[in-house]
Amino acid sequence: MDSHMIDSEIFGHQWASTESRAIFAEKARVTRWLEIVIALARAQAECGIIPTESAEKIAQLRGVELPIGEIGARTRETSHSTLGMIQVLRGMLPGEAAEHIYYGTTVQDITDTSQVIELLAVGALLWRDLWWIEDALLQLAVQHRLTPMAGRTHGQPGAPISFGFKVASWADEIGRHLQRLRDGHNRWRVGQLGGAVGTLAFFGDRALDLRAAFCRQLSLGEPDISWLCARDRLAEFSHVVAMSVSSLARIANEVYALQRREIGELAERTRASVVGSITMPHKRNPEVSEQIVTLARLVRSQASVLTDTMVNEHERDGRNWKVEWVAFPEICHFALAATTMARELVSGLEVNSVAMGRNLGANSSSERLLSAMSVRLGKHRAQRLLQDAYSQAREEQRDLSAVLHGVATEAELAELSHVNLGASGLMVDRVVDTALRRRASESEQWQ
Structure with a gap:
């Protein structure tokens, strides 16, 4: 039965958590449905739609071990999503209470x-x-x-x-x-109680009172309108x-x-x-x-x-x-x-x-060097000079300072020895x- 990776004994830990399995396990799902059915019965009794005795009998189903296999068989037989469970629950209830479970809902x-x-x-x-x-x-x-590292753009080291x-x-x-x-x-966080097409016509003038009571039973908010679609x-x-x-x-x-x-x-x-x-x-x-x-x-x-x-x-x-x-x-x-x-x-x-x-490497201060040279030469001229200098240094395998000798001032070249983190620390x-x-x-x- 463990055909999905989520349920795999070998690999399941990589695809789900223990807590997520607890939420979505079939037993948990059926138990959750039963709690909703009980809340519905209590709300209907509160609104005078079904007898209080029926709601009490239905509430007594809480904690009962439901037969998953039988529910599955009846679901396949009826081809209805919840009728299999309702049939099983009806079989557990006496007399009139069996008629009042899942009453008027869908x-x-x-x-x-x-x-x-x-x-x-x-x-x-x-x-x-x-x-x-x-x-x-x-x-x-x-x-x-302030731990320095290379910032990277396009996958390459930058400033x-x-x-x-x-x-x-x-x-x-x-x-x-x-x-x-x-x-x-x-x-x-809103409940759903809409009946056949969302209008709750089955319950007449008690419809909205019932929906409010139902949502209150489950500690859910009440929607203004049914949200079936x-x-x-x-x-x-x-x-x-x-x-x-x-x-x-x-x-x-x-x-x-x-x-x-x-x-x-x-x-x-x-x-x-x-x-x-x-x-x-x-x-x-x-x-x-x-x-x-x-x-x-x-x-x-x-x-x-x-x-x-x-x-x-x-x-x-x-x-x-x-x-x-x-x-x-x-x-x-x-x-x-x-x-x-x-x-x-x-x-x-x-x-x-x-x-x-x-x-960080030797290129880590190019932005600051560009900034310093831009004051003297203008940004675009400085950018072209530096781009050519870096390219020449790579091709000739020379030290950048030597390539820039006579092009940049000593004060500008001093930027190459500084690791300037900009406003990194302040933004942190x-x-x-x-x-x-x-x-x-x-x-x-x-x-």
Whole structure:
């Protein structure tokens, strides 16, 4: 049965987390549906739609071990998404109570509400992990506020930056995802009770009172209108998840590149038992980093699928919300696997400041030299002279200072011996200060 990598005994740890499996396990799903059915019965009793006795009998089903196999068989027999479970539950109830379970409602009332509860559980874990990662990055940025390294553009060494500047950029981005999660919380935390086509006509003039009571039973917000075919909330959440994991992939991609032996500036923490290659014993592979990048690609792909589900026909379209049943859990499994790995990556990141200094090279001060010469010669003339000088130095394998002798002044040439980090440290300070002030007004719990 373990045909999907998520469920693999061998590889599953790379594609899901223990917590994501607990949320989306079939037993958990059925238990969640039962809780929603119980909440519905209680709300209906509160509104005088079914007898209180029936609601109490239905509530007594909580904690009952439901026969997954039998529910599956009845689902296949009826070809209905929830009727198999309802038939099993009816068989567990006495007399009139059996007639009052799942009373006047439809599949999406159960499955959409269940999906919202799943979203909230996943969002809370995502918030927790991003909160932790941001804190670790802020500390790392402060630690390396002025640790010089080569800034790179187009994959090539450019002007100097501090490693703290690079890390602060990562932290700043993670902070924005936390803000997006916070801002979307109440928008996404809404129940679904719409009945056949969303109008709740079955319940007459008690419809909206019932919906309010139902949402209150589950501690969910009440929507203004049924959202059977309005799938933007789930699509939005999925894209926030995709963006968050993509930011983690940006970090991982940097570690992947900077761990290359010829660069050697960063490295993943490893264990003695980890084998990089069974044919090349010298290798130490960035396994965690590359897996985070892989997971981010899959999350982005499935988020795109969930954007497609926003295009529906009329008041109900099973072609779309059934797609969500597959795509949404996969997004969540992959995302929580990625955040788990990112925590491991950040907490054990090895920083080689010696290699960073070595890799700055002789060209690291070209921007400052250009700035100094521009005052005297004009920016464009100075840029052309320096470009020609650097090219000549490379081709003739000569020292740049010798090539520039007579072209640049001694004061200008002195810039070549300085590592100028610009405003790196000040920008680190701003990122850290802004993040700490924002975090002081927030909680470690998503709310």
